[in-house]
Amino acid sequence: MQSSSRKWLRFHGVLVGTVLAGMGCTQAAITAGSAPRALPADVALTTKAAFGSTNTVTAGHSVTFTDGLTVVLDKVNDSRCPPIVSCVWSGELAPQLTVHGGGVGVPQTIKLGTVANRKLAVSGYEFALIKATTDSATLVVTKLVR
Numbered sequence: 001m002q003s004s005s006r007k008w009l010r011f012h013g014v015l016v017g018t019v020l021a022g023m024g025c026t027q028a029a030i031t032a033g034s035a036p037r038a039l040p041a042d043v044a045l046t047t048k049a050a051f052g053s054t055n056t057v058t059a060g061h062s063v064t065f066t067d068g069l070t071v072v073l074d075k076v077n078d079s080r081c082p083p084i085v086s087c088v089w090s091g092e093l094a095p096q097l098t099v100h101g102g103g104v105g106v107p108q109t110i111k112l113g114t115v116a117n118r119k120l121a122v123s124g125y126e127f128a129l130i131k132a133t134t135d136s137a138t139l140v141v142t143k144l145v146r
Contacts, residue, residue: 046070049141054130056138057097065141069102069125073137074109092116095129095137103143112137 049055049063057063062072077094081087092115100107104123112120112129119128121144130138 051141051143054138054140056136058136063139063141065102065143067102067143069104069141069143070100071127071139071141072098072100074098076132076134076137077111078134090115093132093134095132097127097137099123099125099127112139 045060046062046064047055047057049065051065055063057071057073059073059075062070064070074096077096078091080091080093081089092113094111094113094117097110097112098107099110099122103125108122110120110122110127111117112127112132114129114132117129119126121127124144126142126144128140128142130140132138
């Protein structure tokens with residue numbers, strides 16, 4: 001038989017989950033006494049990539065190239081002018097990336113932009129921003145000949 005406090009927790013956990021679902025939240029609530037679920041094995045946070053190809057990386061995910069270079073999208077800074085405001089500068093989306101492995105010694109942070117710094121050479125690689133959204137960056141990474 002369950003104790004009254006355990007029944008209370010289970011009831012309120014289900015109640016909170018129902019309220020969140022009604023608000024349009026897409027993540028399932030964890031009920032009292034249940035363990036968090038691990039990601040399925042086929043959901044990868046890292047994508048394999050080839051130099052010279054177009055690759056899209058989303059926030060918190062990474063792409064790893066054939067020589068071991070890994071590019072992680074940390075965040076995308078959004079300085080764009082709001083639609084109903086008149087601005088002197090229209091602003092831009094500016095992905096912030098961490099690069100490590102391959103020919104990069106110490107992990108480095110690089111910043112690209114849809115207006116400024118569309119291309120940047122770092123540690124024998126060229127990073128070219130093709131497009132960006134508020135949570136992704138589409139890049140072409142080229143390994144430079146030394």
